[in-house]
Amino acid sequence: MSVTELTKTPAPTKQAPAARRRPKQATSRYALLAVVVVVIGWFVINPLVYLFRGTFQGGHGELTTHYLTDAFGAGGTGAMLRDTLIFGVGAAVFATVVGSALAFLVARTDVPLKSLVTAASLVPLIIPGILHTVAWLMLLSPKIGTLNPWLKYVGLGGLNVGSMPGMIFVQGLHTVPLVFLLMLPAFKAMDPSLEEAAAISGSSVGESLRRVTLPMVRPALWAALLIALVTSIEGFEVPLVLGSPEGINVLSTKIWFELQTFPVDYGGAGSYSMLLIVITLAGSYLYNRFSRNGRKYQTVTGKGYRPRTIGLGPLRWVSAGFVGVYFLLAVLAPALLLLYVSVQPFYRRPSLSNLAHSSFSNYTKLFDNPVAPRALEHSLLLSAGAATLVMLFMTLAAWVVGRTRIRGRWLVDGLSFTPMALPGVVLGVALIFVYLRSPIPVYGTIWILLLAYVTKYIPYGMRYTSSAMVQIGQELEEASAVSGAGLLRTLRRVDLPLLLPGLLSGWIFIVVSAMRELSTSLLVYSPGHEVLPVLIWSQYSDGQFGALAALGVVMIVILVLLVFLLLAIGRRTRGGISLDAM
Numbered sequence: 001m002s003v004t005e006l007t008k009t010p011a012p013t014k015q016a017p018a019a020r021r022r023p024k025q026a027t028s029r030y031a032l033l034a035v036v037v038v039v040i041g042w043f044v045i046n047p048l049v050y051l052f053r054g055t056f057q058g059g060h061g062e063l064t065t066h067y068l069t070d071a072f073g074a075g076g077t078g079a080m081l082r083d084t085l086i087f088g089v090g091a092a093v094f095a096t097v098v099g100s101a102l103a104f105l106v107a108r109t110d111v112p113l114k115s116l117v118t119a120a121s122l123v124p125l126i127i128p129g130i131l132h133t134v135a136w137l138m139l140l141s142p143k144i145g146t147l148n149p150w151l152k153y154v155g156l157g158g159l160n161v162g163s164m165p166g167m168i169f170v171q172g173l174h175t176v177p178l179v180f181l182l183m184l185p186a187f188k189a190m191d192p193s194l195e196e197a198a199a200i201s202g203s204s205v206g207e208s209l210r211r212v213t214l215p216m217v218r219p220a221l222w223a224a225l226l227i228a229l230v231t232s233i234e235g236f237e238v239p240l241v242l243g244s245p246e247g248i249n250v251l252s253t254k255i256w257f258e259l260q261t262f263p264v265d266y267g268g269a270g271s272y273s274m275l276l277i278v279i280t281l282a283g284s285y286l287y288n289r290f291s292r293n294g295r296k297y298q299t300v301t302g303k304g305y306r307p308r309t310i311g312l313g314p315l316r317w318v319s320a321g322f323v324g325v326y327f328l329l330a331v332l333a334p335a336l337l338l339l340y341v342s343v344q345p346f347y348r349r350p351s352l353s354n355l356a357h358s359s360f361s362n363y364t365k366l367f368d369n370p371v372a373p374r375a376l377e378h379s380l381l382l383s384a385g386a387a388t389l390v391m392l393f394m395t396l397a398a399w400v401v402g403r404t405r406i407r408g409r410w411l412v413d414g415l416s417f418t419p420m421a422l423p424g425v426v427l428g429v430a431l432i433f434v435y436l437r438s439p440i441p442v443y444g445t446i447w448i449l450l451l452a453y454v455t456k457y458i459p460y461g462m463r464y465t466s467s468a469m470v471q472i473g474q475e476l477e478e479a480s481a482v483s484g485a486g487l488l489r490t491l492r493r494v495d496l497p498l499l500l501p502g503l504l505s506g507w508i509f510i511v512v513s514a515m516r517e518l519s520t521s522l523l524v525y526s527p528g529h530e531v532l533p534v535l536i537w538s539q540y541s542d543g544q545f546g547a548l549a550a551l552g553v554v555m556i557v558i559l560v561l562l563v564f565l566l567l568a569i570g571r572r573t574r575g576g577i578s579l580d581a582m
Helices: 003-007 017-056 066-073 077-108 114-125 129-139 148-154 164-188 193-200 205-216 218-233 237-246 251-258 266-297 313-342 361-368 371-403 409-416 424-437 447-469 474-482 487-516 519-524 532-541 545-572
Strands: none
Touching (some): 017 447, 066 077, 077 114, 077 251, 114 164, 114 313, 129 164, 164 237, 164 313, 251 424, 251 519, 266 424, 409 447, 424 519, 487 545
């Protein structure tokens, strides 16, 4: 090698394209993080801040607790809190017992017609709570109940679904599907060798269940009980329709009635909302603690295990009868009664002579009245609009959390799940505080309903998009980046097409859930901007049971079609969808 070659200055090399893109990519990712945090914070933190201000701030901006002292020092508050506790605990225990029994029968036993068991456990999720509650009012009431004349022959003609036991029963039926979905994976994941050992030692099925199975799923049982308790305490339809006419008030209905007084007691509503938030947060915290402690009870490890079906023997058809009774009470009786009332000129107890006078006049009147088609249009547009906005934006949020390593991404995850701690009635109060004082002119318009649905279903959008995101390998995005595509182009051309089945599943779930939502809608809607659950409540208040039943049947048919579409998507995407959030 010559001296000239040794001393020759090397030509400058071009910087690798990937190296040049790194600073730009980092900047765009932090910018995306900032946008996501600001938007989610507006929807989630803003209502909470205004709720705190409305509860603890006086008329001149001073800090005060007089709203709290006035609310909880009023007469009847102690009875209201006692009834809330009895109602919540009773419904939670009922739902946990029935839901866990159904989950055990499906997961571990040879009970016949398992598909019917699963359907019986999940179908109540489709029926809106307000419809199911009104149906039970028509089924079991001393004055108008369909079942009461028959029950009097066994001395039970005075049963009243508007009593505390009746409220617990109906709310428990609403909550059973949630417990079933929580307990089913726990029973399926158990290693049956422990039960086999109990059987070899001479234990009966009942003894094995009591001494082996239930102790092993104890964390899941406690977690299901807690989530059922929180759900029941924040329940709105059952205490509003069944309890309030009988003088039984709970926290959720107390908040509602505080907003129906004149002048409106926003401070009192905020005070009761604060207590409901504390209860919900405490329940959520304990639920997470029990879920984490479940590792101590793991029975499925690296060792292989073979699921075993427990033979029920002579109890097999007894168990089938239990499932049949539940299906009758939770689904068949309410649905058939709504169908019968929808073809009657006015509500009257079912009989063969009344069936002979059936007609479809309620359905024709329903669509001749401009309010019902308008409410249907509002429900479809608002639920579809909220679902679209939530799923698209939460795709960005899930990408930030799951695909980047930038600091602060944990904030996106935490903010996204905050609305789950806000019961529907509390969210309605918080949104009233926000948009009564906000310069954005949405209060009294249909847009406040859209904002309410978006806020409420942000956690579910995050859940669906995150679940779909983890199934996509990062090498696809890396290949797109190497080929020169930017962040947004990669999201649009690579991620979105692959995420589409999961996004569509979440979209349909949010549409179905938003169409059933009553508590938040009832607080923030304005006349002329009704949605279907609000119209059903209005018809119930006016005693229009025939029109209510006809509208309810139409609504259930629409929701059933949407859920069948949801399940069809799940089968095509090999289980990319579940109903467990419903």
